[in-house]
Amino acid sequence: MTGIRERSYQWRDPLASASVAPTVDGLSYMQAMMRGELPHPPILDTLDFELESVDVGSAVFRLRPAEFHYNPIGSVHGGVYATLLDSAAGCAVQTTLPAGAWYTSMGLNAKFLRRITVDTGEVRCEGRIVHRGGRTALARAELTDGAGKLLAEATSSCLIMRAAEER
Amino acid sequence: MTGIRERSYQWRDPLASASVAPTVDGLSYMQAMMRGELPHPPILDTLDFELESVDVGSAVFRLRPAEFHYNPIGSVHGGVYATLLDSAAGCAVQTTLPAGAWYTSMGLNAKFLRRITVDTGEVRCEGRIVHRGGRTALARAELTDGAGKLLAEATSSCLIMRAAEER
Amino acid sequence: MTGIRERSYQWRDPLASASVAPTVDGLSYMQAMMRGELPHPPILDTLDFELESVDVGSAVFRLRPAEFHYNPIGSVHGGVYATLLDSAAGCAVQTTLPAGAWYTSMGLNAKFLRRITVDTGEVRCEGRIVHRGGRTALARAELTDGAGKLLAEATSSCLIMRAAEER
Amino acid sequence: MTGIRERSYQWRDPLASASVAPTVDGLSYMQAMMRGELPHPPILDTLDFELESVDVGSAVFRLRPAEFHYNPIGSVHGGVYATLLDSAAGCAVQTTLPAGAWYTSMGLNAKFLRRITVDTGEVRCEGRIVHRGGRTALARAELTDGAGKLLAEATSSCLIMRAAEER
Numbered sequence: 001m002t003g004i005r006e007r008s009y010q011w012r013d014p015l016a017s018a019s020v021a022p023t024v025d026g027l028s029y030m031q032a033m034m035r036g037e038l039p040h041p042p043i044l045d046t047l048d049f050e051l052e053s054v055d056v057g058s059a060v061f062r063l064r065p066a067e068f069h070y071n072p073i074g075s076v077h078g079g080v081y082a083t084l085l086d087s088a089a090g091c092a093v094q095t096t097l098p099a100g101a102w103y104t105s106m107g108l109n110a111k112f113l114r115r116i117t118v119d120t121g122e123v124r125c126e127g128r129i130v131h132r133g134g135r136t137a138l139a140r141a142e143l144t145d146g147a148g149k150l151l152a153e154a155t156s157s158c159l160i161m162r163a164a165e166e167r
Numbered sequence: 168m169t170g171i172r173e174r175s176y177q178w179r180d181p182l183a184s185a186s187v188a189p190t191v192d193g194l195s196y197m198q199a200m201m202r203g204e205l206p207h208p209p210i211l212d213t214l215d216f217e218l219e220s221v222d223v224g225s226a227v228f229r230l231r232p233a234e235f236h237y238n239p240i241g242s243v244h245g246g247v248y249a250t251l252l253d254s255a256a257g258c259a260v261q262t263t264l265p266a267g268a269w270y271t272s273m274g275l276n277a278k279f280l281r282r283i284t285v286d287t288g289e290v291r292c293e294g295r296i297v298h299r300g301g302r303t304a305l306a307r308a309e310l311t312d313g314a315g316k317l318l319a320e321a322t323s324s325c326l327i328m329r330a331a332e333e334r
Numbered sequence: 335m336t337g338i339r340e341r342s343y344q345w346r347d348p349l350a351s352a353s354v355a356p357t358v359d360g361l362s363y364m365q366a367m368m369r370g371e372l373p374h375p376p377i378l379d380t381l382d383f384e385l386e387s388v389d390v391g392s393a394v395f396r397l398r399p400a401e402f403h404y405n406p407i408g409s410v411h412g413g414v415y416a417t418l419l420d421s422a423a424g425c426a427v428q429t430t431l432p433a434g435a436w437y438t439s440m441g442l443n444a445k446f447l448r449r450i451t452v453d454t455g456e457v458r459c460e461g462r463i464v465h466r467g468g469r470t471a472l473a474r475a476e477l478t479d480g481a482g483k484l485l486a487e488a489t490s491s492c493l494i495m496r497a498a499e500e501r
Numbered sequence: 502m503t504g505i506r507e508r509s510y511q512w513r514d515p516l517a518s519a520s521v522a523p524t525v526d527g528l529s530y531m532q533a534m535m536r537g538e539l540p541h542p543p544i545l546d547t548l549d550f551e552l553e554s555v556d557v558g559s560a561v562f563r564l565r566p567a568e569f570h571y572n573p574i575g576s577v578h579g580g581v582y583a584t585l586l587d588s589a590a591g592c593a594v595q596t597t598l599p600a601g602a603w604y605t606s607m608g609l610n611a612k613f614l615r616r617i618t619v620d621t622g623e624v625r626c627e628g629r630i631v632h633r634g635g636r637t638a639l640a641r642a643e644l645t646d647g648a649g650k651l652l653a654e655a656t657s658s659c660l661i662m663r664a665a666e667e668r
Contacts, residue, residue, distance in 0.1 A: 003180030003206070007213075011235060013170030018241040033239070039170070042237045043244040046174075046213065068178060070209045072200070074185040077210040078257070078272050079250025086245040105245050106470060106491055107278040109443060109610045111639055111656060112271075113632045131614045131651060135469075135493060136440060138612055138654075150632060153639075155612060155656070157440055157491060159469060273637060273658055276443045276610060278472055278489060280465045298447045298484060302660060303607060305445055305487075317465060320472075322445060322489070324607055324658060326637060337514030337540070341547075345569060347504030352575040367573070373504070376571045377578040380508075380547065402512060404543045406534070408519040411544040412591070412606050413584025420579040438613075439579050445608040 007068055009048070012039035022163065026097035030054040047083055051091070057129040059091035064122045076116040081143060081152045085110050088127030089139035089156035096132050100163040103137065110154040121146050127156075135160055174235055176213070179206035189330065193264035197221040214250055218258070224296040226258035231289045243283040248310060248319045252277050255294030256306035256323035263299050267330040270304065277321035288313050294323075302327055341402055343380070346373035356497065360431035364388040381417055385425070391463040393425035398456045410450040415477060415486045419444050422461030423473035423490035430466050434497040437471065444488035448479075455480050461490075469494055508569055510549070513540035523664065527598035531555040548584055552592070558630040560592035565623045577617040582644060582653045586611050589628030590640035590657035597633050601664040604638065611655035622647050628657075636661055 017038045021029055032038045034051050044050060049063035061084055063069075071077040086108045093103050116123060127141040136159055143152040184205045188196055199205045201218050211217060216230035228251055230236075238244040253275045260270050283290060294308040303326055310319040351372045355363055366372045368385050378384060383397035395418055397403075405411040420442045427437050450457060461475040470493055477486040518539045522530055533539045535552050545551060550564035562585055564570075572578040587609045594604050617624060628642040637660055644653040 003183060004177055005179070005209075006175060006177045008173060008175040010171055010173045012172070014234065014237045014239060014241055016170060017239050021240065041239040041244065042172075042235045043246060046235045047246070067181065068209045068213045070181045072181060072184050072208040073188065073269070074182055077208065077250060078253040078275060079210060079214070079246060082249030082253065082275060082277070083244060083246025086249065090245070102240070104282075105279055106440075107276070108245060108249060109274070109276045109656070110249070111274040111632075111658065113634070113639065115271075130654065131612075133614070138614065153631065153656075155610070155654075157612065159493075273607075276489070278465075278491065280467070280472065297487065298445075300447070305447065320464065320489075322443070322487075324445065326660075337517060338511055339513070339543075340509060340511045342507060342509040344505055344507045346506070348568065348571045348573060348575055350504060351573050355574065375573040375578065376506075376569045377580060380569045381580070401515065402543045402547045404515045406515060406518050406542040407522065407603070408515055411542065411584060412587040412609060413544060413548070413580060416583030416587065416609060416611070417578060417580025420583065424579070436574070438616075441610070441612040442579060442583060443608070443610045444583070446606055449605075 005067065009045050011042040011045035014039065014042055021102065022100060025099045026094040027054065027056055030059065030091060030095055043083065047080060049084060054091065054095055056095050057092055059088050059095060059127045061088050061125045062122055065116050065118050065120050067118065074117065078112055081112055082108060082110050084125040084143055085141040085152060085154035086156060088125040088141040089154060090158065092127035092129050092139045093137045093158045096129055097160065101160060103158040103160050106157045106159055108154055108156050110152060112152050114151045116151055123151060172234065178209040178212035181206065181209055188269065189267060192266045193261040194221065194223055197226065197258055197262055210250065214247060216251060221258065221262055223262050224259055226255050226262060226294045228255050228292045229289055232283050232285050232287050234285065241284065245279050248279055249275060249277050251292040251310055252308040252319060252321035253323060255292040255308040256321060257325065259294035259296050259306045260304045260325045263296055264327065268327060270325040270327050273324045273326055275321055275323050277319060279319050281318045283318055290318060339401065345376040345379035348373065348376055355436065356434060359433045360428040361388065361390055364393065364425060364429055377417065381414060383418060388425065388429055390429050391426055393422050393429060393461045395422050395459045396456055399450050399452050399454050401452065408451065412446055415446055416442060416444050418459040418477055419475040419486060419488035420490060422459040422475040423488060424492065426461035426463050426473045427471045427492045430463060431494065435494060437492040437494050440491045440493055442488050442490050444486060446486050448483065448485045450485055457485060506568065510546050512543040512546035515540065515543055522603065523601060526600045527595040528555065528557055531560065531592060531596055544584065548581060550585060555592065555596055557596050558593055560589050560596060560628045562589050562626045563623055566617050566619050566621050568619065575618065579613050582613055583609060583611050585626040585644055586642040586653060586655035587657060589626040589642040590655060591659065593628035593630050593640045594638045594659045597630060598661065602661060604659040604661050607658045607660055609655055609657050611653060613653050615650065615652045617652055624652060
């Protein structure tokens with residue numbers, strides 16, 4: 001039968017990273033992941049995207065569109081856009097957290113503006129903090145192509161939790 | 168080095184399905200895909216989820232959570248939720264389209280309500296049409312666990328296009 | 335000069351209601367407001383809508399569209415839709431709160447499906463709880479005309495707070 | 502009975518503006534409204550806010566918070582935020598339209614970040630185009646206080662229509 005493709009990939013046990021998370025602040029944690037000292041999350045391997053940079057209040061990921069990201073109509077599925085946007089927005093929030101705090105995403109509001117195909121070439125997704133309160137944070141992410149053209153954007157509302165609240 | 172995992176999977180050339188799409192109505196197209204007469208989109212293989220059923224105005228997908236869906240904190244990444252929600256909502260819209268019409272998702276507004284792990288077991292995502300106008304459609308999708316507990320939900324706004332408009 | 339219209343309306347000091355709120359549970363508070371024992375909020379008078387019913391997890395408002403609700407293109411402004419949707423969703427959350435707890439709306443995601451004019455006649459907006467967690471709640475509201483046709487819908491994410499957390 | 506307040510206000514027949522709309526481009530129309538040559542929409546009078554400036558791809562409104570904007574808990578109702586955000590985003594889209602084209606808002610995704618009271622003083626809401634396609638447009642609006650602090654923000658998805666399509 002024609003037209004069959006195959007892909008193999010590897011990832012690492014994500015619990016190694018999860019166990020470190022509570023002991024360091026969010027920026028240090030993300031930096032350790034970027035340097036490869038902590039395994040990155042399996043979803044990055046599954047969808048083949050990577051963390052390009054992190055700073056206080058921002059995080060950037062990049063992805064090279066491939067056929068295995070495709071929906072039925074020959075372009076990248078909206079869920080792949082959403083995964084990048086959610087990752088960039090969430091990590092932007094994480095870089096603002098002290099040790100002992102963590103966040104959970106309450107939702108993602110994504111707008112899909114332009115079609116992405118393998119011909120689009122590498123795309124870049126940058127997340128930035130818009131508002132950082134004590135209990136909640138709002139971040140925005142923008143997905144752009146190599147020429148800086150906006151392909152999609154999203155806002156993400158996160159809930160911030162602290163160890164003390166759990167007692 | 169410990170903790171390395173590997174996965175291999177296959178998918179089929181998505182253009183075979185894409186070329187059939189304009190010639191049949193949306194429901195027939197989705198039904199042919201469900202019966203395996205048309206290849207399903209690669210993203211289903213990449214994230215390992217499947218189409219369970221389609222009907223006029225609705226579509227249901229299911230997924231068994233696995234470690235390769237994980238974010239850094241040991242649970243399924245929000246992007247996987249979004250992929251299921253976007254697929255279910257979009258396909259619900261597609262089942263209402265006549266031959267020669269197609270849709271594009273303008274955005275997804277997803278709310279993440281509960282954590283999903285491998286212990287959650289198989290999850291089910293059902294999309295339903297809320298409003299079907301001439302130029303736009305609104306669909307809602309709900310992601311539930313085996314006990315029917317709501318894990319996430321979303322609305323998706325779609326733009327409907329017709330071949331005649333392209334001339 | 336022709337075409338000038340004028341309207342006068344009254345409202346009551348909202349602080350009377352605000353001071354009662356912490357001492358009773360949310361449902362009792364809403365019921366007292368519906369019976370007229372507590373002044374309803376000024377925005378109801380300004381936009382001339384009213385509370386029709388409340389129950390555990392739901393609240394219904396109604397409004398008769400008028401020219402003073404209009405945008406520049408001769409129909410009801412989206413902000414009026416949003417006010418009804420936000421009120422119904424928020425009050426649905428409030429009916430689930432014990433005494434000493436309160437909520438704040440983090441956001442509203444509204445979809446406008448059909449135009450409303452004075453010819454539409456009275457519209458009805460029903461809010462319902464979708465998910466009620468310890469720290470957050472999600473509610474949905476639907477705006478319908480007299481024939482039950484869906485005019486707009488929204489989801490609202492709320493943060494729940496308790497007196498103890500403020501100490 | 503104590504604590505009763507009253508307000509009277511005027512507005513002008515909105516159909517005068519609506520009839521002019523199709524004959525001029527969106528920017529000229531908004532500018533004529535700002536100069537008072539065309540009546541502004543009644544909702545501006547009802548909620549007492551005004552247009553401060555317009556330019557290609559942007560529009561700014563301002564409002565002085567008052568008790569008649571209040572919800573039951575002694576602050577400005579989310580619907581008032583939404584009205585400002587929807588107006589600013591929608592008008593930003595309108596300024597990009599040629600004569601004979603118009604838009605309709607498909608939805609508003611608003612995030613409420615900070616409480617507004619009469620003590621907040623005048624607030625400012627600026628809308629800007631994010632993406633302008635042939636059939637759709639995406640705009641963002643930000644609501645800020647006098648010190649530039651972000652109080653709320655929103656994105657609005659609009660559908661663009663042209664006279665030719667109606668034939």
